[in-house]
Amino acid sequence: MEEKSRAAMKPVFIQESNMITPLGYNLDQNFEAVYNKQSGIQPYIIHPNLGTHNIARIDDKSLPTLYQSLPIENNISRIEKLAITALAPLFPEGKKASPHSLLILSTTKGNIQAIANQNITGSYIPSLATNIANLFGFQKDPIVLSNACVSGLMALSLAKRYLQMDLVKEVYVLAVDEISIFVQSGFHSLQALSPDPCRPYDKNRKGLNLGEAAVACRVSTEKKNDSIRIAGDANINDANHISGPSRMGEGLYLSIQNAMKEALIQVKNIDYIVGHGTATIYNDEMESIAFHRIGLSDTPLAGYKAYYGHTLGASGLLETALLAACMRKNYLLPTLNFEHIGTSQRLNVITNGETHPIRTALKTASGFAGTNTALILTKE
Amino acid sequence: MTMLKEQLKQQIIEALNLVDVTTFDIQDDDPLFGDSLGLDSIDALELIVLLDKNYGIKLTDPQKGKEIFTSINTLADFVEKNKTK
Amino acid sequence: MPFISNYIQIRNNKVYKNGLLLFENSAVDFGTFAKNLYQQIGIVYPKFYKMDNLCQLAFLAAEIFLQENEEKNVGMIFCNYEGSLDTDLKYQQLIQDPNNFYPSPAVFVYTLPNICIGEISIRHDFKSESLFLLAKKYQTQYILPYTEYLISSKKSEKVLCGWLQMLGTNYAASLYLVESTGKIQHCESNIETIISTDNTNDYA
Numbered sequence: 001m002e003e004k005s006r007a008a009m010k011p012v013f014i015q016e017s018n019m020i021t022p023l024g025y026n027l028d029q030n031f032e033a034v035y036n037k038q039s040g041i042q043p044y045i046i047h048p049n050l051g052t053h054n055i056a057r058i059d060d061k062s063l064p065t066l067y068q069s070l071p072i073e074n075n076i077s078r079i080e081k082l083a084i085t086a087l088a089p090l091f092p093e094g095k096k097a098s099p100h101s102l103l104i105l106s107t108t109k110g111n112i113q114a115i116a117n118q119n120i121t122g123s124y125i126p127s128l129a130t131n132i133a134n135l136f137g138f139q140k141d142p143i144v145l146s147n148a149c150v151s152g153l154m155a156l157s158l159a160k161r162y163l164q165m166d167l168v169k170e171v172y173v174l175a176v177d178e179i180s181i182f183v184q185s186g187f188h189s190l191q192a193l194s195p196d197p198c199r200p201y202d203k204n205r206k207g208l209n210l211g212e213a214a215v216a217c218r219v220s221t222e223k224k225n226d227s228i229r230i231a232g233d234a235n236i237n238d239a240n241h242i243s244g245p246s247r248m249g250e251g252l253y254l255s256i257q258n259a260m261k262e263a264l265i266q267v268k269n270i271d272y273i274v275g276h277g278t279a280t281i282y283n284d285e286m287e288s289i290a291f292h293r294i295g296l297s298d299t300p301l302a303g304y305k306a307y308y309g310h311t312l313g314a315s316g317l318l319e320t321a322l323l324a325a326c327m328r329k330n331y332l333l334p335t336l337n338f339e340h341i342g343t344s345q346r347l348n349v350i351t352n353g354e355t356h357p358i359r360t361a362l363k364t365a366s367g368f369a370g371t372n373t374a375l376i377l378t379k380e
Numbered sequence: 381m382t383m384l385k386e387q388l389k390q391q392i393i394e395a396l397n398l399v400d401v402t403t404f405d406i407q408d409d410d411p412l413f414g415d416s417l418g419l420d421s422i423d424a425l426e427l428i429v430l431l432d433k434n435y436g437i438k439l440t441d442p443q444k445g446k447e448i449f450t451s452i453n454t455l456a457d458f459v460e461k462n463k464t465k
Numbered sequence: 466m467p468f469i470s471n472y473i474q475i476r477n478n479k480v481y482k483n484g485l486l487l488f489e490n491s492a493v494d495f496g497t498f499a500k501n502l503y504q505q506i507g508i509v510y511p512k513f514y515k516m517d518n519l520c521q522l523a524f525l526a527a528e529i530f531l532q533e534n535e536e537k538n539v540g541m542i543f544c545n546y547e548g549s550l551d552t553d554l555k556y557q558q559l560i561q562d563p564n565n566f567y568p569s570p571a572v573f574v575y576t577l578p579n580i581c582i583g584e585i586s587i588r589h590d591f592k593s594e595s596l597f598l599l600a601k602k603y604q605t606q607y608i609l610p611y612t613e614y615l616i617s618s619k620k621s622e623k624v625l626c627g628w629l630q631m632l633g634t635n636y637a638a639s640l641y642l643v644e645s646t647g648k649i650q651h652c653e654s655n656i657e658t659i660i661s662t663d664n665t666n667d668y669a
Binding site: 115116124144158162165167181185186188235238251254258369 | 570
Binding site: 395396397398399400418422423425426429432433 | 500511512514515567568569570571574
């Protein structure tokens with residue numbers, strides 16, 4: 001019992017990370033791109049019946065060169081290639097996973113494109129995870145998380161919990177989703193897509209843009225200079241509607257509250273928030289209410305989805321990896337495409353990047369089925 | 381128009397999975413999005429698909445949808461004027 | 466140490482609670498079986514008819530457990546192999562042919578496996594921790610310690626766990642409720658027995 005409680009107190013840290021996105025093939029490239037206010041969102045026609053939409057696609061042209069130096073078979077799916085490419089730099093020089101390492105894969109739809117070609121077997125997500133785990137020498141079975149758009153952030157919460165339970169010594173979190181007609185047509189039918197590049201929290205926001213990314217992070221209990229601590233985490237449902245968020249932001253409010261309590265911090269300690277900010281009317285409004293209820297209306301807030309679009313199961317991890325980089329550099333990345341606040345509660349949405357000490361940050365995500373996740377990140 | 385209204389009621393019942401509801405239960409001027417049928421925002425979007433699939437009407441402004449879906453009467457009026465199938 | 470207080474198994478159109486046959490409706494498809502079970506349970510919840518097969522299965526299994534439950538902080542950990550594939554395939558049919566392209570929002574919203582957690586949360590007002598995992602076999606090695614973690618850390622008062630298979634005509638639900646009191650030890654062998662589709666005892 002004593003050992004368990006000691007392990008539960010063990011701090012858990014986000015270590016190195018890597019990402020494959022429309023803006024670059026590693027963290028440094030991506031940070032530089034968003035620092036320079038670049039966006040991966042461009043008009044594109046994915047299907048003749050869907051018309052032109054603003055989406056953020058990874059340019060396939062440059063990828064084969066990248067694949068050449070990696071153990072990537074030609075006949076595997078695109079999403080598996082992206083996932084391996086994201087994870088590989090975390091295993092330099094042929095290093096393999098240790099017996100006590102765990103792989104957690106986060107994705108909402110995996111290789112869903114396969115079913116359009118009657119390849120049902122090829123769409124099974126556990127197989128995707130197992131293939132990747134085997135490639136990198138993981139001995140433990142991987143965990144696959146499919147919890148809508150909070151998955152990428154919830155995977156970090158899960159990693160922290162398993163480390164604190166002392167069941168594993170190290171966790172590799174891998175989050176990936178790709179653009180597909182399946183998902184694009186679905187959001188189109190929900191009238192959730194913006195005809196223009198999205199505008200998180202803005203009064204002229206019209207909806208989201210879809211994006212794709214593959215992101216990998218290593219999480220462990222060692223403290224190094226660059227380590228960012230996951231000090232608190234919570235994942236609470238709204239219990240309201242399966243595709244619309246709670247009007248009072250109840251689940252998000254409770255998630256933030258619980259995460260803050262665990263991290264032993266108060267509102268005044270939080271230097272920076274990176275919200276979910278999909279730029280739909282309902283999501284951003286709900287966030288403003290939840291943040292207001294907690295007392296965070298004046299805390300500098302940014303949403304990153306105008307850089308990358310909504311990358312679904314990858315978004316939570318992608319945005320957290322960037323946030324961790326912000327914390328290391330003490331730099332607040334702004335909210336691209338934001339001009340005027342368009343929520344009923346006041347928010348301090350930052351529009352210009354600025355150097356500012358970040359000791360504690362809040363990252364949130366929300367998703368279908370009323371899911372919400374909140375993480376408190378600290379430097380110590 | 382009576383046949384169209386009857387047809388619309390039947391189509392709505394099928395498309396929205398309204399079990400235990402018959403066309404007799406839906407009055408022509410009852411508010412569709414009132415309490416009786418328990419329709420929500422997804423049902424409204426589903427009705428937009430119904431208009432496209434069955435009548436070739438493409439509705440791109442969901443706000444306009446609110447007026448059109450007020451009742452069977454308003455819906456039938458709109459379909460009669462705009463159908464392409 | 467928490468215990469398993471109750472367990473439900475639904476397979477082959479039969480419903481077992483703690484190993485005893487509660488309801489059966491053989492020789493009908495799942496949709497009909499589910500509607501009949503819903504009517505047998507006797508609740509009035511019209512949203513049930515909008516749910517996809519996976520959600521109906523999860524909802525009904527949970528409903529049997531939770532009829533006498535008053536606790537609001539009930540966590541949920543569900544697992545299956547195919548995710549929401551049953552509904553994914555139905556949705557794909559609507560977009561497969563460019564000349565007959567009618568994506569349905571009502572079908573699309575069910576193309577995520579964790580929606581069934583959402584439906585149960587809404588029904589019972591559970592604002593709680595939950596998780597949907599995908600794996601070829603139920604991951605007792607991960608789910609057991611996580612369940613105990615949720616309870617010992619007081620993040621959840623009770624946890625509803627289980628396997629929810631649904632693909633075409635192949636379905637099975639094996640759910641168990643973990644809480645501070647109960648007759649069945651919360652251990653790997655008992656969980657494996659509940660989840661296994663080999664040995665459902667028919668006491669009726």
